[in-house]
Amino acid sequence: MKKYAVIVAGGTGKRMGNTIPKQFLLLKGKAVLWYTLETFMRAYSDIKIILVLPEQHVNKGKIIAASFSESNQIETVCGGDTRFHSVQSGLRAVKEDSVVFVHDAVRCLVSVPLIYRCYKTAVEKGSAIPAVPATDSIRILNHTYHSVANRAQVRIIQTPQTFLSSIILPAFEQNYTDAFTDEATVVEANGTQVFLAEGEYDNIKITRPVDMMIAERILEERSALKQS
Numbered sequence: 001m002k003k004y005a006v007i008v009a010g011g012t013g014k015r016m017g018n019t020i021p022k023q024f025l026l027l028k029g030k031a032v033l034w035y036t037l038e039t040f041m042r043a044y045s046d047i048k049i050i051l052v053l054p055e056q057h058v059n060k061g062k063i064i065a066a067s068f069s070e071s072n073q074i075e076t077v078c079g080g081d082t083r084f085h086s087v088q089s090g091l092r093a094v095k096e097d098s099v100v101f102v103h104d105a106v107r108c109l110v111s112v113p114l115i116y117r118c119y120k121t122a123v124e125k126g127s128a129i130p131a132v133p134a135t136d137s138i139r140i141l142n143h144t145y146h147s148v149a150n151r152a153q154v155r156i157i158q159t160p161q162t163f164l165s166s167i168i169l170p171a172f173e174q175n176y177t178d179a180f181t182d183e184a185t186v187v188e189a190n191g192t193q194v195f196l197a198e199g200e201y202d203n204i205k206i207t208r209p210v211d212m213m214i215a216e217r218i219l220e221e222r223s224a225l226k227q228s
Contacts, residue, residue: 006100008102104205130158
């Protein structure tokens, strides 16, 4: 099937305490966003990438995209005020029946095997939401009370959240609500069940300064494995 990856790079970097949005911070000499784009293009040579950027940073994204020999496969579009509206903007560029990945640009350690798993599950079931088991103790707050949750039943959700275009495109025609925290919640609100796929603990989201150090260490370990 045709393949599209909507890469959402709409962050402003507030939680990083940096004036540079986190997707443009340098990780071992390359922008965080570069690693995300490179992995998707390495996974599938025929993939079409829709890069969703804040309007004021579109040129930065285009410069990074132009560094790839396959830059003609990358289209840049402006995002919106919320993640929902940014994804919605990217999905407008999907013009044919396809498998659509929606991925956080700052999950730059996404792996090719994870992308393959999501594709396979989406083709078979219509959707694939990567998730990993919770490893910490979890408590649920209810006003002034809190209770322990069974962490064996808790999953931490990641991206790329992957869908058949026939499922995700109509879902994003809905009006936005605050309940839409990710693509899975949008699709479920449109009356379609979603399915989980095995995620990866290395597939972290760059949110805080310490995440950059963790990502650099993981990249070093991966490089050492390739050389061994």
